[in-house]
Amino acid sequence: MKSPLADRLRPQTIDDIVGQHHLLDEGRPLRNIIGSGQIPNMVFYGPSGVGKTTLASIIAKQTNRTFRKLNGTTASTSDIKEIFSELDGFSGINGILLYLDEIQYFNKKQQQTLLEYIENGSITLIASTTENPYFYVYSAILSRSTVFEFKPVEKEDVLAAVKRAYAYLGKELDANIEVEPKAAEHIAYACGGDVRKALNAAELSVIAAGRYEKNIKITLENVSQLTQKSAVRYDKEGDEHYDLLSAFQKSMRGSDPDAAILYLARILAANDLPSACRRLMVCACEDVGLANPQIIPIVKAAVDAAMMVGLPEARIPLADAVILVAQSPKSNSAYMAINKAMADVESGKAGGFPRQLQNKHYDGADAKIKGQFYLYPHDYPNHWVQQQYLPDGVKDAVYYEPGNNKTEQAYKAYWEKIKMS
Numbered sequence: 001m002k003s004p005l006a007d008r009l010r011p012q013t014i015d016d017i018v019g020q021h022h023l024l025d026e027g028r029p030l031r032n033i034i035g036s037g038q039i040p041n042m043v044f045y046g047p048s049g050v051g052k053t054t055l056a057s058i059i060a061k062q063t064n065r066t067f068r069k070l071n072g073t074t075a076s077t078s079d080i081k082e083i084f085s086e087l088d089g090f091s092g093i094n095g096i097l098l099y100l101d102e103i104q105y106f107n108k109k110q111q112q113t114l115l116e117y118i119e120n121g122s123i124t125l126i127a128s129t130t131e132n133p134y135f136y137v138y139s140a141i142l143s144r145s146t147v148f149e150f151k152p153v154e155k156e157d158v159l160a161a162v163k164r165a166y167a168y169l170g171k172e173l174d175a176n177i178e179v180e181p182k183a184a185e186h187i188a189y190a191c192g193g194d195v196r197k198a199l200n201a202a203e204l205s206v207i208a209a210g211r212y213e214k215n216i217k218i219t220l221e222n223v224s225q226l227t228q229k230s231a232v233r234y235d236k237e238g239d240e241h242y243d244l245l246s247a248f249q250k251s252m253r254g255s256d257p258d259a260a261i262l263y264l265a266r267i268l269a270a271n272d273l274p275s276a277c278r279r280l281m282v283c284a285c286e287d288v289g290l291a292n293p294q295i296i297p298i299v300k301a302a303v304d305a306a307m308m309v310g311l312p313e314a315r316i317p318l319a320d321a322v323i324l325v326a327q328s329p330k331s332n333s334a335y336m337a338i339n340k341a342m343a344d345v346e347s348g349k350a351g352g353f354p355r356q357l358q359n360k361h362y363d364g365a366d367a368k369i370k371g372q373f374y375l376y377p378h379d380y381p382n383h384w385v386q387q388q389y390l391p392d393g394v395k396d397a398v399y400y401e402p403g404n405n406k407t408e409q410a411y412k413a414y415w416e417k418i419k420m421s
Contacts, residue, residue: 005203006196009161009168010054017051017058018161018195019153024055030148037063039097041118043137044128046150049194052128053101060097065124068098072105080113087122096123103127104136111138118144152193159188161195165202166218177206179218186223201226241275249279253287257326264322268315276318277303284325291331291405295324331403340399352391382418 002008011017014024014034023030033039039059044052053069060067068083083098103111117123118141125145129136133147153161162184170177187205191198205223209216244266251259267276284299302321306314344350356374375385388395402408 004196004200005165005169006049006199009165009199011051011058012061014055014058014062017054018157019193020051020055020150022151023148034059034062039063039065039124041125041141041145042127043103043133043142043145043147044126044150045130045133045147046128047130047152047193049191049196049198050150050153051195052150053099056097056099056126056128059126060099063097064094065097066094068096070098070100072100072102075100075106075110077110077113080110084117084123087117098123098125100125100127102129103141104129104131104133108138111141115140115144153195154193155185155188158191158193158195158198159184162187162198162202165199166206169203169206173206173216175214175216177216177218180220182220183218183223186220190223241272245275245279248276249283249287252280252283252322252325253330255326255330257323260322260326261319264318265315268311268318271311273306273311273314277306280318280321280325284321286335287330287332288325288328289331289334289403290408291329291403293407295328299325329405329407331405331408333401333403333408337400340397344394344397349393350391351393354388354391356387357389382421384418386419 014031017024022028025031044056046052056069057067059065066086068086070079070083083096086096098114100106100114114123114125118125125141127133127137127141127145133142163179166177166179166184169175183205184202187198187201191201201223204226205218206216208222208226209218244263248260248263248267251263264276281299281303284295288295299321302317305317309317341350375387377383377385379385390397402412
């Protein structure tokens with residue numbers, strides 16, 4: 001059985017790697033480090049299929065080190081010790097480069113086991129993770145390593161790899177493979193920056209089209225069926241989850257309906273309806289707020305409708321609400337007001353009540369002034385009368401500052417007129 005095409009086409013030199021120009025182009029720090037031969041312990045952070053494993057193996061080859069690979073999901077402490085035992089043998093003559101994939105799955109004890117060997121330089125560690133290493137990698141290892149972030153490969157770079165894949169398959173099968181330009185572009189786009197996924201999709205398209213034929217045609221229609229939703233790179237427990245939700249809310253806050261709709265589509269493509277509804281509701285209250293107060297029940301109705309009908313129909317009321325939120329005037333005055341008030345509450349400055357607001361109608365023996373003296377606003381012109389409502393500790397505090405929008409400025413003007421009369 002053949003290995004996957006991505007393995008058969010794995011780059012053999014740094015120049016063969018597609019993407020990661022910010023790390024591997026001539027003159028870039030990582031490229032210079034590799035060229036020097038003085039390889040530090042490193043952590044490669046980024047999504048899958050972007051060249052982390054490939055680069056580690058190339059570094060080992062280029063520096064004449066023995067390459068050993070473990071996966072954090074399956075490796076045990078005994079596996080680590082077995083590799084360490086090679087240091088005294090032939091394999092350890094020039095040193096061992098240990099590539100530890102998915103290090104975030106190693107517990108603290110397992111990661112501590114690595115420290116002794118990576119400190120004395122007998123083993124060079126290159127660890128990789130798809131999660132933020134500053135949250136998931138033991139600090140002692142991070143302090144002894146240099147972190148390099150790998151990014152999803154751009155469509156143009158993936159497209160070049162896809163074309164190379166079809167050329168390779170044509171020679172391997174001794175067949176003429178005709179690829180519609182739009183088909184290759186679709187694979188390059190739909191892989192979501194994952195080169196491995198793109199190459200395997202290309203191979204699958206050849207198999208599906210008839211790998212034993214001498215003339216094979218790859219069409220857009222065929223590859224579209226093979227790459228459904230493959231562009232969705234979304235882990236509900238990982239950084240991508242929070243990045244996507246953050247981009248969604250910030251696009252609505254920034255009044256960009258096109259970006260907001262795109263991020264909504266990505267969230268829904270991952271079937272994460274609850275997160276879309278929650279962020280939408282929060283944005284309506286936090287970022288539109290009093291500039292368009294009627295938006296809150298409108299968005300709530302859209303969210304209720306979406307939850308009732310479910311996907312895929314839920315996308316329709318949510319799209320209405322997202323565009324409405326993005327296009328509405330913005331005000332965070334209520335959000336800022338509650339934050340200021342919460343800060344005073346948490347600091348202990350906002351305790352107690354003015355006597356006139358209390359529910360009791362009698363005074364204790366220690367009260368210097370007897371009586372509640374509450375003034376009922378409806379007994380006064382315009383249903384308003386001056387009296388203290390804030391506790392003594394914060395009696396001069398101002399929590400709410402009207403936003404610069406038509407609705408809040410109208411209320412401000414109304415109350416200024418009332419209070420001056």
